[in-house]
Amino acid sequence: MTEKESTGKSTKVARPSKKQAKKKRRIWPWVVLAFLLVFVALPAGLFAYAYSQYSVPEPKDLANNQVSTIYAGDNQTQLARLVPPEGNRTHVQLDEIPEYVQDSVLAAEDRDFWDNSGFSFTGLGRAVVGKVTGNEDAGGGSTITQQYVKNTLVGNEYSYVRKIRELIYSVKMTNEWDKKDILNAYLNTVYFGRNAYGIQAASNAYFDKDAKELTPEEGAMLAGLIQSPSGLDPRVNQEASEDRWNYVLDGLVGMGDLTQEQRDGMVFPETRDPAEYSAYTEAPGANGHIKDQVIRELEEVGITENEVSTGGLRITTTIDMNVQNNTIQAVDDQMAPLQEDARAASVTIDPKTGAVRGYFGGHDSNGWDYANAPLQTGSTFKIMALAAALQQGIGLDTNYSSAPYQLPGSDLVNNVGSGCGVCSLREATKQSLNTSFLRLQADLKHGTQDTADMAHALGVAKSLPGIDKTLTEKGKQPFEGIVLGQYQSRPLDMATAMSTLANQGVWHNPHFVQRVENAAGDVLYEHPDDGGERRVSSNVANNVIEAMEPVAAWSNGALAGGRTSAAKTGTTQMGDTGNNKDAWMVGATPQLATAVWVGTADNTSAIFDQYGGIMYGAGAPTKIWKAVLDNSLANAEFQNFPAAYPMGFGNTGAGTAAPAYDPSWDSGAEDTQNYETPVEEAAPEEETKPAQPQKKPESPKPAPSPQRGNNGNNNQPPAQPEAPSLDDLLGPDGDLADLLG
Structure with a gap:
């Protein structure tokens, strides 16, 4: 029975008037517009403004402190390494890093690197799925560019402001830098554990070799470490390290950089014992005193100890390893x-x-x-x-x-x-x-x-x-x-x-330094080849x-x-x-x-x-x-x-x-x-x-070297063998001040 039947009265449903309906239709666009303004246009405007204000340094201006190396005269035998306070790093050019090592890092950290604009939606999505499913191998949401920006420009403070700055810098860096420069910079700064910063230091820390000598298996293992360098060190957790290594190899197959047949034939590589490696070993044994002499000598020519310790210099000494x-x-x-x-x-x-x-x-x-x-x-x-x-x-x-x-x-x-x-x-x-x-x-x-x-x-x-x-x-x-x-x-x-x-x-200034080059290979100093x-x-x-x-x-x-x-x-x-x-x-x-x-x-x-x-x-x-x-x-x-x-x-x-x-x-x-x-x-x-009896002297350092004067004739004829007498060499006060400067 209906209500009308029970009461005998009709019931009408209230309908909005045409005027009210029209009013509601007019409000909806404004709501959409407000939403777009608040959540799209305003952020976009702020992003555009910030983008215009941020300045991305040139690649050379973001050079990090690097290890300087002192070599013997053969330019190959290492006598000493000077490690900067924040760690062990030696810069290498991208063409010195095998492509399969580069590809392994991309497979581990940023498979869309060559195509993304510094920020990857697919990478972020993969990270979210990984968190939901508990797949720790899925990786993080940050691109290689973002990781590099975080390490060199904005720091790793946990805040939304820092993350926004990271995003702006990453996008702008992608637009202003060549992708190869970004990858090269990243590979020279990212941390691999064992106090090794950059692929060259990591190659030495784990395999006792230069990066250019790494095998595909070794390159994949190093790439896998980046996610958690200490926890994935094979000497710490062999099983976890191998799992991550397999993830990198599978990624290489999926990216088309490795065939399945090649992948199936690979064996997890052996790493060196950390006990035999020290990132801070600067100059073992007698080499320590040579290092000290080199530093003092370079200070005399205007290269400070701080520059030597952090500048990634290549210093070639006069030491003959046969004689040494x-x-x-x-x-x-x-x-x-x-x-x-x-x-x-x-x-x-x-x-x-x-x-x-x-x-x-x-x-x-x-x-x-x-x-x-x-x-x-x-x-x-x-x-x-x-x-x-x-x-x-x-x-x-x-x-x-x-x-x-x-x-x-x-x-x-x-x-x-x-x-x-x-x-x-x-x-x-x-x-x-x-x-x-x-x-x-x-x-x-x-x-x-x-x-x-x-x-x-x-x-x-x-x-x-x-x-x-x-x-x-x-x-x-x-x-x-x-x-x-x-x-x-x-x-x-x-x-x-x-x-x-x-x-x-004929006197020559005794010297230990023959040549100094910076990380780019530019010669900063070369000992003058004079006649004494x-x-x-x-x-x-x-x-x-x-x-x-x-x-x-x-x-x-x-x-x-x-x-x-x-x-x-x-x-x-x-x-x-x-x-x-x-x-x-x-x-x-x-x-x-x-x-x-x-x-x-x-x-x-x-x-x-x-x-x-x-x-x-x-x-x-x-x-x-x-x-x-x-x-x-x-x-x-x-x-x-x-x-x-x-x-x-x-x-x-x-x-x-x-x-x-x-x-x-x-x-x-x-x-x-x-x-x-x-x-x-x-x-x-x-x-x-x-x-x-003489007491132990104070810590010795070389005295300042006398200034050079005019070169003498080293081949005097027998009929005129005499140089100026000692009296002639003496100054008016009876010493050799004029001669020795």
């Missing part, structure tokens, strides 16, 4: 049987260029660099006085007495072992006679100052950390003991001085060399096959104990100059030979020196030093005014030690007694 390996081997062989605290240093320089070919300051890369440490030099310093004397016209045939020598005060200096009575400077050099050289030094126009000035001229640093002025007595004229090695110089200095003499008096600077006449240098030629054989260190050499041993005695604390051998061939020091870790205790006896220069230092040069020059031609022409006339020096020779002078009685001058002790080589 022979140096380390020689040191290890000779130091093995010695006391636990025995230490050694060895520096080898090319006399013709000043290039450091071998450098050993210790095996502790972060420890004390003995090759760069100020140490008492013993009788090796006699060559400085000899050069000064020759410069002043006192020839090698000049005779000097080896009688005891009275120093100012009450000290009487003797020679221990056989003296010569009265003999030439040639013989005095070979026998290293203290008293003869003290008399020679007394004959110099300015005495001990001339010895110091000649040492500086040949290459001994004028200042060192902790020593404001070297080779002086509190800033004044040095004591007589300078000729016997009383004052401190470095093994690097002594190798430099020998190089200058071996190069006929003449410091003494060629004939003075040649005469010193001639006097030193018999010494190696005299000290049981003659080079193999009778190869010509010039050498000088030296030792420093430890107080009145009769023991030695420093033992030296310095010398050269025409091709290489080498200085060797052997002592103890603190340089205040005695150094003994393998039998517990006193260490002399003819012991471990000479054996190291000989092994370095014999092995380094094994395949080199035999060369002779230029002939020396007599300087002055054979005569009797003023220092021979002494009583007739008495054999008792050679009895070896110990001399007194009231005066602060070292004294020779040993034969056939020598030992020098210091004024007092």
Whole structure:
């Protein structure tokens, strides 16, 4: 029954009037319009405005801090790596990365990369589906471009604002950059775990090879790591890593970059043990001291340590790995049987260029660099006085007495072992006679100052950390003991001085750096190939060399096959104990100059030979020196030093005014030690007694290099062998300031 039937009344349904219906129809477009304005036009406008305001840097301006690498002279052997604070990264060009590695990264992270506009709806959709279904292999919603923008421009803060900025930058970068540039930049910055940023560092971290050598299997494994670098490391979770690897390979098949047959034949690759790899290993062993020298040297030419540490520089040094390996081997062989605290240093320089070919300051890369440490030099310093004397016209045939020598005060200096009575400077050099050289030094126009000035001229640093002025007595004229090695110089200095003499008096700045290139391959610095600077006449240098030629054989260190050499041993005695604390051998061939020091870790205790006896220069230092040069020059031609022409006339020096020779002078009685001058002790080589035990010096650094001046003539004719005298080289205040800058 209807309502009408039950009530007897009709019921009407209310209908909107035409006016109301029309009004509703007019409201609906406005609602749509408002919706479009709020949710489409306004965001689009804001996006367009932001798009116009954002500026995307050029690819080169987004270069991230990168690892700098120091190489030996062969430009292949790595000596050191300098890792920036935020991680291990080395830039490589896209064409150095195999295409199958590039494709693997796209299969893992952005399969629509070549077609999308920096933002991928399909990628986002795939990520959403993956989240819903629990498929962790589906990947994230961010494109490669977005990931790169996040890593380099907007950061990874979790916020909508950051995400919008990321989207704007990604779209604009896609419109302004070449896609290859984006991919290249991404592959050089993305994190792969093991503190490896970029494909090159990752290739080394996981497979110990360059990126260009990766196999397809290895490339796919690395690509799979990007999603979760630490969790997908095969050494952490082998199963998860293999699952992700399979996902990448399947993607390559789906993209048409890999056939199913190829895919079926692939085997998951083995990775290196993380324990054998350290992203922060900068310079193992002896290389650490080479690294320090390189950094200091580059600072002198205007390349800061920060630039070296973060700039992705390729630094080629002068180190010859043949010489370097022979140096380390020689040191290890000779130091093995010695006391636990025995230490050694060895520096080898090319006399013709000043290039450091071998450098050993210790095996502790972060420890004390003995090759760069100020140490008492013993009788090796006699060559400085000899050069000064020759410069002043006192020839090698000049005779000097080896009688005891009275120093100012009450000290009487003797020679221990056989003296010569009265003999030439040639013989005095070979026998290293203290008293003869003290008399020679007394004959110099300015005495001990001339010895110091000649040492500086040949290459001994004028200042060192902790020593404001070297080779002086509190800033004044040095004591007589300078000729016997009383004052401190470095093994690097002594190798430099020998190089200058071996190069006929032409000094070259000792250097470790040959060339520096940035990540783009541009040369930032190259050591100038100049002619050096003449410091003494060629004939003075040649005469010193001639006097030193018999010494190696005299000290049981003659080079193999009778190869010509010039050498000088030296030792420093430890107080009145009769023991030695420093033992030296310095010398050269025409091709290489080498200085060797052997002592103890603190340089205040005695150094003994393998039998517990006193260490002399003819012991471990000479054996190291000989092994370095014999092995380094094994395949080199035999060369002779230029002939020396007599300087002055054979005569009797003023220092021979002494009583007739008495054999008792050679009895070896110990001399007194009231005066602060070292004294020779040993034969056939020598030992020098210091004024007092020396404390371990401050951390050594190279002194500032002298400025270069005009190049000298390296081939003077015999009729005009003399360069300007030492007096001419001296400034008005009596030092070598004008010469050394």
